[in-house]
Amino acid sequence: xxxxxxxxxxxxxxxxxxxxxxxxxxxxxxxxxxxxxxxxxxxxxxxxxxxxxxxxxxxxxxxxxxxxxxxxxxxxxxxxxxxxxxxxxxxxxxxxxxxxxxxxxxxxxxxxxxxxxxxxxxxxxxxxxxxxxxxxxxxxxxxxxxxxxxxxxxxxxxxxxxxxxxxxxxxxxxxxxxxxxxxxxxxxxxxxxxxxxxxxxxxxxxxxxxxxxxxxxxxxxx
Numbered sequence: 001x002x003x004x005x006x007x008x009x010x011x012x013x014x015x016x017x018x019x020x021x022x023x024x025x026x027x028x029x030x031x032x033x034x035x036x037x038x039x040x041x042x043x044x045x046x047x048x049x050x051x052x053x054x055x056x057x058x059x060x061x062x063x064x065x066x067x068x069x070x071x072x073x074x075x076x077x078x079x080x081x082x083x084x085x086x087x088x089x090x091x092x093x094x095x096x097x098x099x100x101x102x103x104x105x106x107x108x109x110x111x112x113x114x115x116x117x118x119x120x121x122x123x124x125x126x127x128x129x130x131x132x133x134x135x136x137x138x139x140x141x142x143x144x145x146x147x148x149x150x151x152x153x154x155x156x157x158x159x160x161x162x163x164x165x166x167x168x169x170x171x172x173x174x175x176x177x178x179x180x181x182x183x184x185x186x187x188x189x190x191x192x193x194x195x196x197x198x199x200x201x202x203x204x205x206x207x208x209x210x211x212x213x214x215x216x217x218x219x220x221x222x
């Protein structure tokens with residue numbers, strides 16, 4: 001009996017932990033100011049409630065390289081983010097109270113002129129974010145493979161054109177040494193004849209003569 005109670009208590013405890021796990025709330029951060037980092041986001045929001053995980057999506061490497069070429073910031077920027085709170089009601093409360101409010105409380109704060117862009121994501125689990133990131137990763141890998149394949153095709157075509165140009169140049173030099181005039185061959189193309197043109201060229205049968213000869217055979221005198 002005692003063992004059954006212990007098992008029941010363990011089951012209840014496990015169920016409670018699972019239920020507690022699914023009561024987490026996730027906020028979506030629609031805009032991430034320059035120089036903002038995941039640790040800084042955690043520090044700024046931790047005073048409103050217990051935070052679990054924080055993830056900020058880094059910008060694409062291509063845009064970062066283009067910005068650096070133009071003399072812009074060399075720091076890694078983030079485009080969007082997700083913040084997980086231990087309690088769902090805390091996440092809802094923070095989204096409702098902080099959205100479209102100043103990030104900085106004092107004028108000397110770095111983000112005083114920036115506004116929070118927060119949205120509560122109902123029924124959103126952290127696993128959904130992991131699946132999305134994995135999907136985007138596979139898309140990037142596939143895009144990279146396609147670009148690599150296209151680059152190989154372009155390189156092969158370029159090499160083929162170079163080799164063909166070298167062969168033609170050698171043929172030209174050989175002809176010139178033999179005292180002959182080099183003329184590069186040209187292909188002649190003929191348009192396919194239409195059906196009316198084909199019928200026009202066919203010999204016209206004299207239907208009158210055919211009819212007379214046929215009648216003569218039928219009514220030939222015996």
